[in-house]
Amino acid sequence: MVAIDLGSNTIRVLEYDCTSKTVLNSYEKIVKTADKLVNTGEISEESITRIINAIKEAKEKINFNNVQAVTTQALRQAKNKKDVLEQIKNETEVEFKIIEPNEEAYYTTFAATLCLNKHNIQYKNMFLVDIGGGSTELIISNKKELISESFPIGIVTTSQRYKSIEALEYGIRQDTKPFKDFINFIKQTYMPDVFVASSGTPTTIAALKIGLDYKSYDGNKVNGVEVTVADLDEWMDKLLKMDMRHREKLVGIGRGDLIVSGIMIFKEIFRLTGFEKCIVCDMGVREGIAFDYCKNKKL
Known part of the structure; x- marks a missing residue:
């Protein structure tokens, strides 16, 4: 399975084998999801592009099978959260769930x-x-x-x-x-x-x-x-x-x-x-x- 945590600064991806309980692969990249959020109340287009590019990059080294993807504070408070998650899903096929604290x-x-x-x-x-x-x-x-x-x-x-x-x-x-x-x-x-x-x-x-x-x-x-x-x-x-x-x-x-x-x-x-x-x-x-x-x- 693949676990993804899209944080307010970094996206972290983990490929994990439940049977052997071993990490098969991992990936992380700084995407600054919350960049400009404090001023605009929204996730910026630049941040969305960084997130999408990072996911595509991760897919080149990790087999995205059975993906469990969550995101946290930046998306919790962003006024454009629905549109952001929809755009990410359309371009990467990864559906994120906004989790509560x-x-x-x-x-x-x-x-x-x-x-x-x-x-x-x-x-x-x-x-x-x-x-x-x-x-x-x-x-x-x-x-x-x-x-x-x-x-x-x-x-x-x-x-x-x-x-x-x-x-x-x-x-x-x-x-x-x-x-x-x-x-x-x-x-x-x-x-x-x-x-x-x-x-x-x-x-x-x-x-x-x-x-x-x-x-x-x-x-x-x-x-x-x-x-x-x-x-x-x-x-x-x-x-x-x-x-x-x-x-x-x-x-x-x-x-x-x-x-x-x-x-x-x-x-x-x-x-x-x-x-x-x-x-x-x-x-x-x-x-x-x-x-x-x-x-x-x-x-």
């Missing part, structure tokens, strides 16, 4: 749980963060419960809202204030004992920490890497001192400005939670879709 949290948690199990990381209550292009999901999960809240704060929309580093820093501090009540609630009620993060910013910093760049990126090596605030400060400083060409060689074309927003949001979550370290998992929504499909598939 609680479904997104479920898939992300499913994948993160397997990631921790694979690395023999024991915990009672997992605090999980997914910093996306158009929203940030905060999740608390254990064997009995999954509670999540989605906030319309993402790296693409935030980057396009604030025009300078100073404005970005101040804006993110204000925009993430709504995180505080939810985080205080889970700290008092559940006392989480492990902090986990998936999505592009955490995985990028984890990769840079172990000596990988965008071209040499390996999700299997990133899974389980620990990241601290000191790591975020170190890489923020290094990235800001680089010219954009060098920066994008490390983090990916089109992500040079976004990574700064992502690091700032990530740092605020560290500050609000009081955690000293975070375990990074490359496995996210697309993996959760695949694992969930296979679990429920009637053989």
